[in-house]
Amino acid sequence: MIKGLYETHIQVSDLENATNFYTKVLGLKFAHKDENRRIAFLWVGKDKEFMLGLWEQKEDLQTRHFAFTADKEDILNYSAEFLKNKDLTPYNFLKNGNEKPMVFAWMPALAIYFNDPDGNQLELISILEGDGKPELGVLSYEEWLEKAS
Structure with missing residues (x-):
C-alpha cells in the first residue's frame, strides 16, 4: 500500500526568506503559496514527485x-x-x-x-x-x- 514519502513540512521564521533559500540556494522549484495560511509548497526533484511545505511560525519555532x-x-x-x-x-x-x-x-x-x-x-x-x-x-x-x- 505505502510506496514512499510524498511530502514533509517544516516551520520557518520568515516565509519569504525560507522560500528564497530553498529555491535559489538549494534549487527546489516553487509550486504554490497560500498567503492566508502563510505556507509555501516547493517541488523536490520532478514536479509532483515530492513536496516540501514551509509553514511560517513567528513564535516557538520547532x-x-x-x-x-x-x-x-x-x-x-x-x-x-x-x-x-x-x-x-x-x-x-x-x-x-x-x-x-x-x-x-x-x-x-x-x-x-x-x-x-x-x-x-x-x-x-x-x-x-x-x-x-x-x-x-x-x-x-x-x-x-x-x-x-
Missing part, C-alpha cells in the same frame, strides 16, 4: 530534520564545496569538526549534514550498495570500504 536524496559521487566529491559556495557549513553525523561524509553502516548509507537559516537540520544522503553491517556503527567512507568487503 526545528526538524529531513534528508534529500543525492548521488554517492556528488556527496563524496562535491557536497562540501557545493555547500560552502552557498555559505552553508557542512558537518558530519558526529559533529566533530570534520566535514567529510560518513556512512551509517546499518543501512548502509553515505550522508553529510547542513542547516537551513532557521536551524532545521538537512542532510544529503545516498544509499550504498550491499548489505548493512550494524556492528560497524557510523564510520568514514574510507573505513567503510575497508571493513565492509
Whole structure:
C-alpha cells in the first residue's frame, strides 16, 4: 500500500526568506503559496514527485530534520564545496569538526549534514550498495570500504 514519502513540512521564521533559500540556494522549484495560511509548497526533484511545505511560525519555532536524496559521487566529491559556495557549513553525523561524509553502516548509507537559516537540520544522503553491517556503527567512507568487503 505505502510506496514512499510524498511530502514533509517544516516551520520557518520568515516565509519569504525560507522560500528564497530553498529555491535559489538549494534549487527546489516553487509550486504554490497560500498567503492566508502563510505556507509555501516547493517541488523536490520532478514536479509532483515530492513536496516540501514551509509553514511560517513567528513564535516557538520547532526545528526538524529531513534528508534529500543525492548521488554517492556528488556527496563524496562535491557536497562540501557545493555547500560552502552557498555559505552553508557542512558537518558530519558526529559533529566533530570534520566535514567529510560518513556512512551509517546499518543501512548502509553515505550522508553529510547542513542547516537551513532557521536551524532545521538537512542532510544529503545516498544509499550504498550491499548489505548493512550494524556492528560497524557510523564510520568514514574510507573505513567503510575497508571493513565492509
